[in-house]
Each structure stands twice: as C-alpha cells, then as structure tokens.
Amino acid sequence: MNELKTENDALAAVKQNQKSITEKEGTIATLAEVINAQESAIKAAAIAPPTDMGKKREDLAAEIAIGTAKPEARAALDARIAEEKKIHAEASAKAEQVIGPATAAIAGLHRRLEQAEKELASLTKEGESLYQALLWAEAERTGAEYLERADELIYLFRRLAGLNELLGENVLEIWPTHLAIPAIGRLKAFESAEKCGPNNGFIHHANEFREEKNSTDALKGIESYRVQILLTGK
Numbered sequence: 394m395n396e397l398k399t400e401n402d403a404l405a406a407v408k409q410n411q412k413s414i415t416e417k418e419g420t421i422a423t424l425a426e427v428i429n430a431q432e433s434a435i436k437a438a439a440i441a442p443p444t445d446m447g448k449k450r451e452d453l454a455a456e457i458a459i460g461t462a463k464p465e466a467r468a469a470l471d472a473r474i475a476e477e478k479k480i481h482a483e484a485s486a487k488a489e490q491v492i493g494p495a496t497a498a499i500a501g502l503h504r505r506l507e508q509a510e511k512e513l514a515s516l517t518k519e520g521e522s523l524y525q526a527l528l529w530a531e532a533e534r535t536g537a538e539y540l541e542r543a544d545e546l547i548y549l550f551r552r553l554a555g556l557n558e559l560l561g562e563n564v565l566e567i568w569p570t571h572l573a574i575p576a577i578g579r580l581k582a583f584e585s586a587e588k589c590g591p592n593n594g595f596i597h598h599a600n601e602f603r604e605e606k607n608s609t610d611a612l613k614g615i616e617s618y619r620v621q622i623l624l625t626g627k
Contacts, residue, residue, distance in 0.1 A: 421513060438492050540582050
C-alpha cells in the first residue's frame, strides 16, 4: 500500500507533478526546435564539393598531343584551377564558421534532450505513484465518512431493535433481523472497527436485545432496560 497522505497533500503533489511534466515537455519541445534550427543552418551553409579538374587537364593534354590545342593553354587551365581552388577554400572556411559551431551545439543539445527525456519519463512514473496516493487518500477520507455514517445507521438500527423488543415479538417486523454493513478491510479507519474482517462486515443482530433482556447479566428491571434503549439505543 502506498504511504498515505492527507487528501490535500496528495492533490498538491499531483498538481506539482503535472506542472513539472508540462514544464519538462516544454523544455523538450524547445530543445527539438533549436536542434532543427541548427541542422537547417548547416544545410544552408553547406557548399558543393570542388569540380574535378583532373579530367580537364587530361583532356587538354590529349588535345595538345594531337595538335588541336597549344601548349600555352595548359598554363591558362592551371591558373583557372588555382583560382577555383582558392574560391572553394574561401567558401569552405566561411561555411565552417557556421557548420563547426552548429555541429558542436547539436551534440550538446542532443545530450540535454536525452537527459530531459529521461527526467520526463521519471516524472511520468512518479505521477502514476502520486495519483495512486491521491486515490488512497480520497479512499481514506471517504472511508472515515462511511464509518461515521455506518455508526449512525448502527445506532438507529439498535434503537429500533430495542424498541421492537420492548413492543413485543417483532411487532415492527424487522426483516432480516440483522444489519450487516460491508467493511473496507484495507483502510486505516476500519482497523479498530467492530467485527471487521475479510469475510464479514459490521453485524448487529436484533435478537441480541432479547438475549440481553433474558440473561442473568441483563439490566436490572425492564424499566432500566427501557430507559437505556430509549436514551442511547444500546
């Protein structure tokens, strides 16, 4: 059985847990959004790989060999290749200024996201336990109220049973002649309840009064008995 709390304490714990879950879900959503933004920044900063100029040089060499291109063309192509490499290197360096920090940020953000998800799972599990505690607290409160009402009912039944005994042989026609109120065995309120057990409730027989009235240990005189019944119902 969960450790019992007052109903107000249990309800406050459930509400605090729900608030923590909502906040943690917000943190997770924010982290996911930031990760998506960093990934988008990486995609936007990425540049195409450099053009493979080796084949162009091979083609030019072939043309020079067969006389369709002049040897001076090789120097011009080399200058063009060098320029394209320079432009690509500058673009790569500029892209790395975005990609490097974003990649590092994503790694850290993923660790934070993983931790937040673990904490959310823990809060959710704790919430289930707290909800059970709230139900137990409500059951205890309801059980205590139930027991008070049962005591009132038992008092009135015993009073009527006593009056019935004084009036005569079941003049009031009490059927059945016993009152059995179900007991709730696992609630603390019922731990000291009379005749409380797993197989019976609170049993009060109308014929108890007849037995008391006729026994040698009964009250002295019918008038004393009558007064007791009318005033206390016992």
